[in-house]
Amino acid sequence: MEVSVELTLTPLQDNFEPPIIEFIKKLRASGLQVLENPLSTQVYGDYDKVMGFLQNEIKETFSKLEHVVLSMKMVKSDRSGYEPNF
16 A cells, blocks of 8 residues: 655754754665655655555654654645646
8 A cells, every 4th residue: 555644844943954964864765755845754655565664753752852742634645746737
């Protein structure tokens, strides 16, 4: 089953950029399809691979930060090729 996941990592600290950059670099190295924009990062792929990777990386990221928010939206399908038709 293919999924599309949108992630927004928000460390609640003054120096917030380094943890976000580290998280995105790990996503890029995961072998999953990753698209980035200024507000969020999208990950596309097989459900088990995406969720297995995210489970480990979210836990590691949370263990390093005292206060952090991760917003996640998930769609059951690969929406990486979406183009508006309007």
